[in-house]
Structures are given as C-alpha cells and as structure tokens.
Amino acid sequence: MNISVVIPLLNEEESLQELYDWIAKVMQSNQFLYEVVFIDDGSTDTSWEIIEKLSQEHSQVKGIRFQRNYGKSQALDAGFNLAKGDVVITMDADLQDSPDEIPELYNLIIKENYDLVSGWKKKRYDNVITKNIPSKLFNWAARKTSGLSLHDFNCGLKAYKNEVIKTVKVSGEMHRYIPVLAKNEGFHNIGEKIVQHQARKYGVTKFGIDRFINGFLDLITISFLSKFGKRPMHFFGLWGTLMFFFGFFSAFYIGAMKLYRLSQGLKTILVTSNPWFYIALTSMVIGTLLFLAGFIGELIIKSTPQQKHYKIKKQLNF
Incomplete structure (x- = not known):
C-alpha cells in the first residue's frame, strides 16, 4: 500500500x-x-x-x-x-x-x-x-x-x-x-x-x-x-553526588576548624550554632535523595513494560 x-x-x-x-x-x-x-x-x-x-x-x-x-x-x-x-x-x-x-x-x-x-x-x-x-x-x-x-x-x-x-x-x-x-x-x-x-x-x-x-x-x-530519559542516574546521580560531597566537605571543614581552635586553646562555639552546619547537613540529605531518585529511575525504566494510555472501544475494517 x-x-x-x-x-x-x-x-x-x-x-x-x-x-x-x-x-x-x-x-x-x-x-x-x-x-x-x-x-x-x-x-x-x-x-x-x-x-x-x-x-x-x-x-x-x-x-x-x-x-x-x-x-x-x-x-x-x-x-x-x-x-x-x-x-x-x-x-x-x-x-x-x-x-x-x-x-x-x-x-x-x-x-x-x-x-x-x-x-x-x-x-x-x-x-x-x-x-x-x-x-x-x-x-x-x-x-x-x-x-x-x-x-x-x-x-x-x-x-x-x-x-x-x-x-x-x-x-x-x-x-x-x-x-x-x-x-x-x-x-x-x-x-x-x-x-x-x-x-x-x-x-x-x-x-x-x-x-x-x-x-x-x-x-x-x-x-x-x-x-x-534512558539514563536518569546520569542527571540525578551527578547532582546528588556533587551536593553530597559539598555538604560532606563543608561539615568536615567546620569540624576541623573546631578541633583546631580547641587545640590552640581558643574560644569555640557549638557546631550547631554555625549556620554552615545546617547548610552542609541539608546539602548531604538532598544529595542522597537525588542519588536515590536516579537509582529508582533506572530500576523503573528497566522493569516497566511499554503501556498504552488509551482504550479502543471499536475498530472498523481492520
């Protein structure tokens, strides 16, 4: 035809x-x-x-x-x-x-x-x-x-x-x-x-x-x-990893600075009083969630069959 x-x-x-x-x-x-x-x-x-x-x-x-x-x-x-x-x-x-x-x-x-x-x-x-x-x-x-x-x-x-x-x-x-x-x-x-x-x-x-x-x-x-669309981990995993490491190294820096000041006998404040502590913690949590979103997306793509999102009521001459 x-x-x-x-x-x-x-x-x-x-x-x-x-x-x-x-x-x-x-x-x-x-x-x-x-x-x-x-x-x-x-x-x-x-x-x-x-x-x-x-x-x-x-x-x-x-x-x-x-x-x-x-x-x-x-x-x-x-x-x-x-x-x-x-x-x-x-x-x-x-x-x-x-x-x-x-x-x-x-x-x-x-x-x-x-x-x-x-x-x-x-x-x-x-x-x-x-x-x-x-x-x-x-x-x-x-x-x-x-x-x-x-x-x-x-x-x-x-x-x-x-x-x-x-x-x-x-x-x-x-x-x-x-x-x-x-x-x-x-x-x-x-x-x-x-x-x-x-x-x-x-x-x-x-x-x-x-x-x-x-x-x-x-x-x-x-x-x-x-x-x-066929590799969601490349997007979510990348940004999740970057955000996690940003938070991790920020938290590590905060902790290291507190230990340094203690070793020098300098006055310190509680870690929880530093706003960067919460920024670092939030960054690590969001980074972990993004990484998991990418991982779950990969699983969905590999396990979900192609589906039709409509229902045909009648057909003629097929």
Whole structure:
C-alpha cells in the first residue's frame, strides 16, 4: 500500500464527508493505493456514525473509536500502530489542511528519501493574538531547544516513512514534538515543506491558549527526556553526588576548624550554632535523595513494560 492517511478528530461531523471525498479525489487522480484511518477521540456528536457509514461504502476507510477523549497524541499513536502504508500522512479533520499537498509530500519521502517532512503554515488564517503570536514564540523556543530548524512544529500535516511511525511512541501531549522524538530515535533526515493553510470552514477550534502553556512545559520535559530519559542516574546521580560531597566537605571543614581552635586553646562555639552546619547537613540529605531518585529511575525504566494510555472501544475494517 502506498499511503496511509491518519486523521485524529473530535466532534468534526460537518467536515468528515467533504474531507474524505477530497482525499479520495486526490488519491484516485494520482493512482495511489491508500487507506484513510479516522481516530474518533471521544466525539459527542455524530462523527462516529459518519465514519461507520463511510467505512461501509468505502473499503479504504478504517475507523478507531476511543472509549473517551484521551487526546491527540494518543489518537495518533493508535493510528500509527495500525497504519500499513509505506508513507504515512497525518492531517487534521477540520479542512484547514489541504489533501492536495499529499502527492508532493509523498514524493519527498519516496524520491528525496526524507524520513519525515513537516508542514509549515507560512500564511495562517488563525487569530493573531490567541494563536499566531503564541505559536511563533513556541516554535522559536522549540527550535532553540531541539536543534531542529523547523518553523512550525505543531502543524498537523506531516509525512513519515512507515518505519518512523512504528519506532516513535507518542504519549501525553507529545504530538507537537514528533520530529524531535524521531530525531532522538536516529532519524535525522527531517525536512519541511510550505503548505497551504485554510480558514476553518465548520465548527470551532478544540484548542485554547492553554495548549501553548502545556506546550512549553512539554518542551522542557522532552528536552530532559532526550538527554536523560534512558539514563536518569546520569542527571540525578551527578547532582546528588556533587551536593553530597559539598555538604560532606563543608561539615568536615567546620569540624576541623573546631578541633583546631580547641587545640590552640581558643574560644569555640557549638557546631550547631554555625549556620554552615545546617547548610552542609541539608546539602548531604538532598544529595542522597537525588542519588536515590536516579537509582529508582533506572530500576523503573528497566522493569516497566511499554503501556498504552488509551482504550479502543471499536475498530472498523481492520
């Protein structure tokens, strides 16, 4: 199979039929073998009924229905696990991503041998204050932190080699950082393509300003995990050891100075009257706790199996 189109969605009943017809037209005109995987992330409207109808009419349509709303990352992970295409295209279901971009994205993966191609909505039709400006700040921070020179990390329109989506595990709200996750797994041929962005035709956006706050917090998380996620002792153990020895030598110095003054017959004060005693003691305690945190983290990584953080209620045509 040439292409799998993976589409996570939440309450997009107005756009689904139009979106599928558009995708099918593009695929047929380019003679692609394809499948369209809709992942219903707990919709409360008639989205799932429309997906069921499409799957009965078209064998290329496949559906996954979650038990409840788990989030876009979990929806993408479920779609990635079941996608069979040599090239996997992700896009949003709100018609703001254009299926006309699919052939060129496919060619970039197959002919240019990119591992991943991320869309860049250079001209956007979103609200400037609530989406465009925060998005620019977010993408600037992501570029500086990750080392990837992408302009639009959060663009839903992306293309992947199949081996990439089978390797990368997406959880939490890490869908924004799939290029970074792919880079961390050794896929370095990552490109970018300017794509057409369209004004929302139906409904309202499902994301608020809080997604950018969460995005920055996730950026810190993924920056840490990319460096120390598989070796937490290298971080916690290092700082724990440094703090312990700082406290130990501070305490040793305090004790040595007291003994020296006693040997010289000089007046001394109680060790507990010296504020450095408490600084040294606190430093040793914190250092020990950090070292234990690193040790426990190593044990957790080695003993915890990979788990899915979502429950699929129904599947269609798989």
